[in-house]
Amino acid sequence: MVKVQELLENRIVSLLENPDYAGHPLSEGLAELFERYCEQTRQIERIAHISDRYQEAERDRHIDTTTRYQRQLRQIAKVMRISDRYQHMLRDMNERLYWISSHDELTGLPNRRQMQAHLKRELQQLAERGGQFCVALADLDHFKAINDTYGHDIGDKALAAIANCLSEHIRGYDLCGRWGGEEFLLIFPHSDTRAAEAILARLHEVVGALVSHQLPEQIVLSVSFGLSACHKGDEALDQILKRVDGALYQAKREGRKRTVVV
Numbered sequence: 001m002v003k004v005q006e007l008l009e010n011r012i013v014s015l016l017e018n019p020d021y022a023g024h025p026l027s028e029g030l031a032e033l034f035e036r037y038c039e040q041t042r043q044i045e046r047i048a049h050i051s052d053r054y055q056e057a058e059r060d061r062h063i064d065t066t067t068r069y070q071r072q073l074r075q076i077a078k079v080m081r082i083s084d085r086y087q088h089m090l091r092d093m094n095e096r097l098y099w100i101s102s103h104d105e106l107t108g109l110p111n112r113r114q115m116q117a118h119l120k121r122e123l124q125q126l127a128e129r130g131g132q133f134c135v136a137l138a139d140l141d142h143f144k145a146i147n148d149t150y151g152h153d154i155g156d157k158a159l160a161a162i163a164n165c166l167s168e169h170i171r172g173y174d175l176c177g178r179w180g181g182e183e184f185l186l187i188f189p190h191s192d193t194r195a196a197e198a199i200l201a202r203l204h205e206v207v208g209a210l211v212s213h214q215l216p217e218q219i220v221l222s223v224s225f226g227l228s229a230c231h232k233g234d235e236a237l238d239q240i241l242k243r244v245d246g247a248l249y250q251a252k253r254e255g256r257k258r259t260v261v262v
């Protein structure tokens, strides 16, 4: 039925648009008739729509309260599911943002900002409870030569391998982060320099023996460390870091692959 109606409408439209019948005495009458027909069709559709809505409302009026209540419950449950999903998404995004702002992308270690926060916390604890902790700065030896010989990509892989090796071989409560470039900072809470030196001696060994299938076999890595202890009432953070940096510089000057304690 709809199809027949559509065909007829199309036929009238094409007749009215046909230039051969332009000015034909019946054209004007047909156009007027067609315009009225279209208007009436639009009105019928509007009435049908209103009637559908009315019937729907009537149907709803007659369903019992329990059914209506259950329907509303289902709608609320749906909204809650959407809200839950949205909140999970936000939480994941927040966690990811936090991770990005506090970690180094290449090595996955805490970044400089995070390590500075750890240092401040350690100093705060010293001020409150006394005791001591140690800080070490590590720097890869002859790293520029690795970059120059094998390329930056291999250099990056060497950095990631060293980061992994250092963080795997410290104690569970020690901290290791990327300080920048080819430098790593290590914090040894509640430790004197003897205890920290023993750990660094182990790190010299494991770094020297490091084998990674990601790196060319002929690469042999080593690191130099500057180490210092912090006590209650010691100087401010930047002074401590300056001291450790000086020790590292001395380790480099004295031939690398060693630890200098100040």
Ligand SMILES: Nc1nc2c(ncn2[C@@H]2O[C@H](COP(=O)(O)OP(=O)(O)OP(=O)(O)O)[C@@H](O)[C@H]2O)c(=O)[nH]1
Binding pocket: 106, 139, 140, 141, 142, 143, 144, 145, 147, 151, 152, 153, 154, 155, 156, 159, 180, 181, 182, 252, 256
């Ligand atoms: N591949 C790579 N290289 C880096 C990155 N950050 C710093 N470097 C490189 O590390 C090298 C450090 O070079 P230098 O400061 O001369 O130190 P070195 O060659 O290790 O020499 P010593 O420290 O004296 O033993 C430079 O070539 C930097 O470009 C990084 O994220 N990826």
